[in-house]
Amino acid sequence: MNRIFPDNIKTFIFENAKGKKNTELTELVNRIFGTSYTVKQIQSFKGFNKIKSGLVQKFPDVIISFIKENVKGKSTSELTVLVNQTFSTAYTEAQIKTCKTNRSLSSGLTGYFPKGHIPHNKGLKGICSPGCEKGWFKKGNTPKNHRPVGSERIDTDGYVYIKIKEPRTWVLKHVHTYEKHKGPIPQGMIVTFKDGNKQNCNIENLLLMSRSESMIMTSFRLRSKNPELMGTGLLISKIILQKNKLKRNLGGKK
Structure with a gap:
């Protein structure tokens, strides 16, 4: 990754990464040096060289209150969609997850079925979709890759x-x-x-x-x-x- 960046651009990124988003840094590099680096290339270079922007995603108080009120019973992906739909924002799941983690907010979801949960397929054992029997092995069927005794x-x-x-x-x-x-x-x-x-x-x-x-x-x-x-x-x-x-x-x- 370092090989596609000349030394002068490397030095510039090291000196100017602080306080800038990857999109801002990419635009700045391309404007000053007349290059056409992508955001992904700049991001990869920073990751390879462990360069931090020092930016912390800030959430308005109204959104933080909304997250606290609606976090229970929702996965991070569901909560992200709800926040973005309600406030016309574009937060990522990673950002919402960080917000929850920093404030010790939990959805209360364990991933386990609650006690007494009835599976959706209870009582359907042996029931198959029409037509699926065409792919079943018939009794006495010999697989194509079967090799007889003596092989x-x-x-x-x-x-x-x-x-x-x-x-x-x-x-x-x-x-x-x-x-x-x-x-x-x-x-x-x-x-x-x-x-x-x-x-x-x-x-x-x-x-x-x-x-x-x-x-x-x-x-x-x-x-x-x-x-x-x-x-x-x-x-x-x-x-x-x-x-x-x-x-x-x-x-x-x-």
Whole structure:
């Protein structure tokens, strides 16, 4: 915002903003510098630089008395309309709200229904406008985006999910395939891919390992896209884990 104002105009606004409305300040700037800034641009510049005009909206005593007499039971918007209609003024809701706040005036409205209030639609449950039934789903209707059991999708990480049950039961395909051929996966174990391809869910490409073995394979860079090397890496990880276990046991005896 500052970039559209030359330094001399910035300085002028800082020095002359006090005591002037945004419309007055805009007119003054444009007249002196031959510019065509809008009130919104001047207002934005003042807001960005935290420049205050120091003006306080003054209300005549007759309007203040009117507001006090009519504030109860009316929202700020309703009261604003009433004031402007009665006195042919053009106050904004923000100005009326400020007037109320400065004088601790309250409408008494809470936004809640009073105790014993009867809803306008009481007793109308199940009653609909004529013709609205055309947009209802009919019993047995199948949505256009419905996907049957056996459908597959790929998530953002590249894993394949397969739908195994209606209405929306999806599971990881490689886990489903492994359990289908080998039985439930033991706790603490995971299924990974021998060739590193997350979308190759053939049972021959799936490898069962513990989470600890998986961490070792990652830490020691034993993973490979070669299925045979992946098998070798798993054996090495088992040896490393066994070696670490022996070290801990020997250390404990000391």
